[in-house]
Amino acid sequence: MEVIIIESEAFYKLMEEVMGTVYKTVREAKEEALNSKAVSKDYVGTMDALKLLGLKSKKRLYQLREDKLIDWYQHGRRVLYSKQSIIRYIEGQKVN
Numbered sequence: 001m002e003v004i005i006i007e008s009e010a011f012y013k014l015m016e017e018v019m020g021t022v023y024k025t026v027r028e029a030k031e032e033a034l035n036s037k038a039v040s041k042d043y044v045g046t047m048d049a050l051k052l053l054g055l056k057s058k059k060r061l062y063q064l065r066e067d068k069l070i071d072w073y074q075h076g077r078r079v080l081y082s083k084q085s086i087i088r089y090i091e092g093q094k095v096n
Contacts (some may be wrong), residue, residue, distance in 0.1 A: 061081075
């Protein structure tokens with residue numbers, strides 16, 4: 001068995017470096033987890049979809065949905081629309 005003796009100042013400096021690395025790793029893992037949750041927030045409700053599209057009429061939104069121009073799904077009574085498909089639809093409507 002070996003015994004290593006270091007000065008207290010060097011020990012505390014080493015501990016600061018180790019803890020800094022640990023905190024950095026934890027922070028990066030947390031950010032990565034939050035970013036993966038952002039993907040699941042890609043869906044918006046009816047009112048947010050209307051705002052994104054600049055529509056006032058739910059009837060037009062339903063028409064876009066039935067014409068399969070925007071992606072949507074229904075869970076129980078709640079209908080959610082894909083934010084990415086709404087953005088693709090808007091970009092497809094752009095006139096040069």
